[in-house]
Amino acid sequence: MVQVVTGYVYDLDQTTGSQACAYGYNSNDSACATITDPDETKQSCADPDPGAKVCYDIRHTKVYSYNLIPGDSGGPVFQIPNPTSLNRIMLGTHVHSVEGNTVPVLGQSGWYTPYGYGRLAYIAHAASGDNYSLCVTASC
Numbered sequence: 001m002v003q004v005v006t007g008y009v010y011d012l013d014q015t016t017g018s019q020a021c022a023y024g025y026n027s028n029d030s031a032c033a034t035i036t037d038p039d040e041t042k043q044s045c046a047d048p049d050p051g052a053k054v055c056y057d058i059r060h061t062k063v064y065s066y067n068l069i070p071g072d073s074g075g076p077v078f079q080i081p082n083p084t085s086l087n088r089i090m091l092g093t094h095v096h097s098v099e100g101n102t103v104p105v106l107g108q109s110g111w112y113t114p115y116g117y118g119r120l121a122y123i124a125h126a127a128s129g130d131n132y133s134l135c136v137t138a139s140c
Contacts, residue, residue: 008090009079011060011114014038019079020064022094022110026071029104032080037063042111044096058095060117067097067108077112090115 014020014035021032040063045055068075073095078088092114101108 003086003088005076005078005090006087008115011116014062014091014114020062020066020077020091020112021080021088022064022066022068022072022075022077022112024068024072024075024094024104027069027104029068031066031104031106033064033066033106035062035064036109040111042096058113061095061111061113062092063109063111065107065109067101067105067110068094069097069101069104072097072104092118 009018015038016035018035019032020035021030023030040061041057041059042061042063043055044058045053062077064077073093075094076088077091077094079091081087081089092112094110094112097110098108
């Protein structure tokens with residue numbers, strides 16, 4: 001079953017109570033939940049091996065009530081405008097989940113970076129000037 005991204009929701013329109021569905025590659029799981037906090041600054045940390053813990057603030061994230069697992073980061077967060085269609089509207093990409101889960105849990109908090117902010121951050125930090133844009137055609 002091929003799902004097609006047909007557009008994206010602007011950051012300001014991603015509000016508390018709005019639908020937020022996610023898919024995690026590592027868990028091979030997906031569910032639809034709701035946005036519970038539309039503008040958070042969250043800290044994401046990693047423990048490189050070997051090395052000291054490295055943490056970064058990730059601004060303008062959206063918290064939603066679906067907790068994926070490690071390895072699911074980068075997966076799509078989207079809305080389903082019509083349950084009988086395979087069209088999807090992009091919200092952003094999953095960034096981080098509550099630590100310790102080995103299976104996704106609906107009702108726990110995860111968070112994602114909205115597409116607009118992720119795109120701007122990528123362009124600002126891409127030395128090569130790559131064109132980062134959302135593909136919205138079936139030929140992608």
